[in-house]
Amino acid sequence: MSTMADFKAEKPTWCPGCGDFGVLNAMQKACVNLGLAPEQVVVVSGIGCSGKMSQHFGGYGVHSLHGRSLPTAQAVKLANRELTVFAAGGDGDGYGIGMGHFIHAMKRNIDMTYVVMDNHIYGLTTGQASPTSDVGHQTKTSPHGTIESPIAPLQLALAQNCGFVAQGFSGNLKQLISLIERAVTHKGFSLVNVFSPCVTFNKINTYDFYREHLVNLDEEAGYNTHDRLTALDRVVGASNLVTGVIYEDPTRLSFADELFGYPKQPLAQASLELSKENYAEILTSFQ
Amino acid sequence: MSEDIGWKVGGKQGEGIDSTGDIYAVALHRMGYYVFTYRHFMSLIKGGHTNYKVRSSNQVLRHHGDLVHVLVAFDPTTIDYNWHELVDGAVVIYDTAEFEAKAPDTRNVNLCGVPLTELAKESGNSIMKNMVAIGASACIHELDVEALRPVIQEKFGKKGPAVVEQNMAALQRGFAYFEEHFTVRFPLPRLKEQIPATTHLYASGNQAVGFGALAGGCRFLSAYPITPATEIMYWAIAQFPRYGGVVVQAEDEIAAMNMAIGANFTGVRAMTSTSGPGFSLMMEALGLAGMSETPVVVVDVQRSGPSTGLPTKTEQSDLNEALYGTHGEIQRIVLTPRTVEECFLLTAEAFNLAERYQLPVIVLSDMYLGMSSQTINEFPLDQIHHDRGKLLQVADLEKMGANTYQRYNLDVADGISARALPGQKNGRHVALGNEHSAVGLEIEDMPTRRAQVAKRQRKLADFQHFTGVYQEGNEKASAVLIGFGSTWGVLEEARLVLENSGFYLKHIHFSRLAPFPVEAFQKAMQGVETALVVEQNSTGQLAELIQKEVGFHDRLHRCLRFDGDPFTLQEIIARSEQVFSLGVLH
Numbered sequence: 057m058s059t060m061a062d063f064k065a066e067k068p069t070w071c072p073g074c075g076d077f078g079v080l081n082a083m084q085k086a087c088v089n090l091g092l093a094p095e096q097v098v099v100v101s102g103i104g105c106s107g108k109m110s111q112h113f114g115g116y117g118v119h120s121l122h123g124r125s126l127p128t129a130q131a132v133k134l135a136n137r138e139l140t141v142f143a144a145g146g147d148g149d150g151y152g153i154g155m156g157h158f159i160h161a162m163k164r165n166i167d168m169t170y171v172v173m174d175n176h177i178y179g180l181t182t183g184q185a186s187p188t189s190d191v192g193h194q195t196k197t198s199p200h201g202t203i204e205s206p207i208a209p210l211q212l213a214l215a216q217n218c219g220f221v222a223q224g225f226s227g228n229l230k231q232l233i234s235l236i237e238r239a240v241t242h243k244g245f246s247l248v249n250v251f252s253p254c255v256t257f258n259k260i261n262t263y264d265f266y267r268e269h270l271v272n273l274d275e276e277a278g279y280n281t282h283d284r285l286t287a288l289d290r291v292v293g294a295s296n297l298v299t300g301v302i303y304e305d306p307t308r309l310s311f312a313d314e315l316f317g318y319p320k321q322p323l324a325q326a327s328l329e330l331s332k333e334n335y336a337e338i339l340t341s342f343q
Numbered sequence: 344m345s346e347d348i349g350w351k352v353g354g355k356q357g358e359g360i361d362s363t364g365d366i367y368a369v370a371l372h373r374m375g376y377y378v379f380t381y382r383h384f385m386s387l388i389k390g391g392h393t394n395y396k397v398r399s400s401n402q403v404l405r406h407h408g409d410l411v412h413v414l415v416a417f418d419p420t421t422i423d424y425n426w427h428e429l430v431d432g433a434v435v436i437y438d439t440a441e442f443e444a445k446a447p448d449t450r451n452v453n454l455c456g457v458p459l460t461e462l463a464k465e466s467g468n469s470i471m472k473n474m475v476a477i478g479a480s481a482c483i484h485e486l487d488v489e490a491l492r493p494v495i496q497e498k499f500g501k502k503g504p505a506v507v508e509q510n511m512a513a514l515q516r517g518f519a520y521f522e523e524h525f526t527v528r529f530p531l532p533r534l535k536e537q538i539p540a541t542t543h544l545y546a547s548g549n550q551a552v553g554f555g556a557l558a559g560g561c562r563f564l565s566a567y568p569i570t571p572a573t574e575i576m577y578w579a580i581a582q583f584p585r586y587g588g589v590v591v592q593a594e595d596e597i598a599a600m601n602m603a604i605g606a607n608f609t610g611v612r613a614m615t616s617t618s619g620p621g622f623s624l625m626m627e628a629l630g631l632a633g634m635s636e637t638p639v640v641v642v643d644v645q646r647s648g649p650s651t652g653l654p655t656k657t658e659q660s661d662l663n664e665a666l667y668g669t670h671g672e673i674q675r676i677v678l679t680p681r682t683v684e685e686c687f688l689l690t691a692e693a694f695n696l697a698e699r700y701q702l703p704v705i706v707l708s709d710m711y712l713g714m715s716s717q718t719i720n721e722f723p724l725d726q727i728h729h730d731r732g733k734l735l736q737v738a739d740l741e742k743m744g745a746n747t748y749q750r751y752n753l754d755v756a757d758g759i760s761a762r763a764l765p766g767q768k769n770g771r772h773v774a775l776g777n778e779h780s781a782v783g784l785e786i787e788d789m790p791t792r793r794a795q796v797a798k799r800q801r802k803l804a805d806f807q808h809f810t811g812v813y814q815e816g817n818e819k820a821s822a823v824l825i826g827f828g829s830t831w832g833v834l835e836e837a838r839l840v841l842e843n844s845g846f847y848l849k850h851i852h853f854s855r856l857a858p859f860p861v862e863a864f865q866k867a868m869q870g871v872e873t874a875l876v877v878e879q880n881s882t883g884q885l886a887e888l889i890q891k892e893v894g895f896h897d898r899l900h901r902c903l904r905f906d907g908d909p910f911t912l913q914e915i916i917a918r919s920e921q922v923f924s925l926g927v928l929h
């Protein structure tokens with residue numbers, strides 16, 4: 057059995073108090089709880105403070121390009137279906153430059169978990185407005201307050217029929233661990249959007265702000281995680297400030313289940329050779 | 344009698360010109376002829392002029408030829424557009440129900456009106472007028488209509504025997520009508536021998552790239568549709584799943600490229616295929632592959648640029664992008680296949696090179712090579728081999744123990760450090776686009792930066808795999824034709840035509856341009872006084888590369904074409920005569 061120590065890498069370079077510490081911890085703990093060996097886990101991250109996740113996590117990883125963690129991660133999973141694959145990054149990374157990949161990852165439904173550290177700000181580039189910045193948020197690039205309607209990741213995910221939609225908060229580690237465990241266990245693409253405060257550049261969406269405003273649906277008796285319309289209603293009603301498993305559809309088949317001819321064995325372990333018969337067959341198609 | 348026959352069908356796009364050409368080309372191929380096809384089409388679905396050329400011979404062809412003996416014209420535009428290609432005494436078949444053909448000048452061309460629509464109707468359906476035209480063509484070529492039956496069966500068998508018979512009837516009616524009304528004939532050259540079907544194959548460069556990838560061990564293709572590269576995807580979709588491979592239609596080329604990188608990182612040989620616009624979108628990820636030392640194969644089937652350019656026309660203008668594209672500096676290999684066979688072989692080899700050197704390998708094809716289906720003798724299957732380079736096995740890592748593996752180990756003379764794959768114990772690491780330490784953590788200290796840059800640069804310092812420089816013709820000739828990639832065929836044919844008239848040239852051709860094969864090229868250039876660099880772009884990118892790598896500034900002349908049509912033999916011959924002042928040569 058692996059332990060937390062097995063998932064430790066170099067000491068993170070985040071600011072003390074950064075929400076991303078909680079997310080890292082939760083990902084590591086969820087993997088321990090699920091009995092995963094670190095070499096079986098791949099974390100593909102984008103670029104940003106949150107993008108350092110792959111280096112801090114302690115499994116295999118790709119620290120890819122800004123906004124491109126999802127295509128890379130999906131291919132990792134397709135290439136070796138036995139691996140547990142995470143994509144991880146920020147709100148700018150996923151909902152700004154990488155938005156197209158996000159929508160299509162939900163459409164494609166490859167079995168992996170996408171963890172977004174949503175701090176409503178561009179951290180690494182030192183405090184510009186992000187796609188999820190609240191209206192009126194004054195940042196270096198919005199000195200008069202942002203005027204655009206923020207991206208609502210959960211609503212998008214519900215609209216796109218994402219098979220597992222959850223939202224957590226770095227300040228509630230226990231819940232976050234459970235959300236990530238359930239996301240990993242879900243067979244298909246899972247979104248875990250995490251309110252992960254940037255203590256340095258976002259003075260609005262702070263730990264206290266979230267503690268005050270978040271509604272925990274996990275604790276709400278009678279909340280039905282299988283009802284997409286209710287989920288949307290609750291998310292909109294609470295101005296996105298909910299946590300918990302918002303929606304799950306365990307019946308939706310994943311890409312691998314549906315892909316014609318997709319081998320049961322990992323592609324990465326398949327032989328490169330074609331047999332004489334294979335060649336003969338292919339050559340016939342050229343005659 | 345000419346050694347080969349040019350046949351062309353033309354009309355409005357959406358009128359079935361493609362399928363008419365396909366049927367005829369495949370039928371001739373199956374009869375044992377060598378065919379070379381060229382499709383001229385526009386970036387629209389209905390209307391506009393499109394044509395499909397089929398050149399046939401009793402020996403291997405490497406070019407679609409300049410001349411047309413038989414033109415099937417479904418509209419008047421086809422006649423005007425292709426008139427200049429018609430040989431003296433050529434035949435134009437046109438549908439008398441549609442229009443009355445007019446010759447644009449007084450040249451001796453036989454305008455043969457055939458009631459195509461009417462004869463098609465008589466056979467059961469006016470839609471078969473193209474079959475009637477093929478039947479008439481068969482008469483001109485003195486072919487037995489029954490010899491077309493296998494292709495008709497294959498094409499229409501699914502629709503039932505009645506449809507097959509109707510099509511055969513349409514062919515026969517066309518044949519009979521032409522036989523009765525016109526005497527002009529262009530018989531196909533006699534076949535030299537009966538060639539077994541196994542050494543008489545019909546393939547395009549795009550299909551050959553797909554096949555080469557599969558043979559080379561590629562089991563993952565991620566791509567986004569784009570003319571003229573989409574057929575690589577089609578081929579892979581049809582074939583990869585049968586052999587344990589996967590094709591993903593990505594949401595864009597950025598995703599396609601990053602997916603290919605992700606799959607390669609995981610240990611699957613993976614590639615992406617695209618054309619110019621998509622290739623441009625891949626530039627950032629190309630740099631990621633270079634920096635993270637992740638193998639990846641990218642096929643760019645070039646079309647006319649820049650931007651959307653001429654989306655359905657050929658060009659060789661992405662060379663500079665392939666050589667230099669992406670910010671910063673990376674190591675890369677650029678291969679430029681000359682033929683369909685080389686599309687197969689070099690794509691397969693690209694995967695060996697990518698893994699061996701742990702970097703991106705770019706295969707530069709183009710629309711002309713990619714989309715021209717042709718008869719070849721065989722694919723060089725015996726040359727396929729797999730070399731995965733420094734790839735650690737579970738046992739190697741076990742021996743090494745925990746926490747000793749360094750993905751970007753600097754202590755390697757050849758600059759290549761061993762890879763480990765996700766899932767393997769003791770091999771954990773992060774592949775990354777940030778500058779990094781030996782273990783793969785991002786760094787910013789100067790000595791490490793310098794050491795890692797130097798390490799990556801060492802990888803190709805001593806590249807010896809194959810020279811990629813081909814030489815044909817007279818070794819001692821002081822005049823040389825130089826090209827890369829798809830112009831091989833037209834240059835060889837031009838050289839042979841000139842040789843037959845007593846002008847002995849040399850032909851040097853590249854199928855690898857990065858790293859540039861300096862020594863081999865210099866050797867080939869010994870004794871050369873005048874060189875004509877032939878390339879399908881407007882700035883002479885190859886000529887500039889040669890100047891940069893080896894010099895020869897005063898000896899290089901250019902022959903450029905950038906209007907979207909492939910080179911004709913005639914223009915290369917004419918330019919050669921001009922530049923080499925032929926006559927002085929021998």
Ligand SMILES: Cc1ncc(C[n+]2csc(CCOP(=O)(O)OP(=O)(O)O)c2C)c(N)n1
Binds near residue numbers: 104147
């Ligand atoms: C193509 C490209 N454009 C811009 C950047 C610069 N950049 C790096 S991180 C970043 C935004 C980071 O914000 P976010 O994704 O929210 O992550 P955070 O740092 O807040 O965790 C930007 C714009 C880049 N690396 N690449």
Ligand code: SF4
Binds near residue numbers: 253256
């Ligand atoms: S800048 Fe913000 S997001 Fe980045 S490490 Fe510091 S607190 Fe975290």
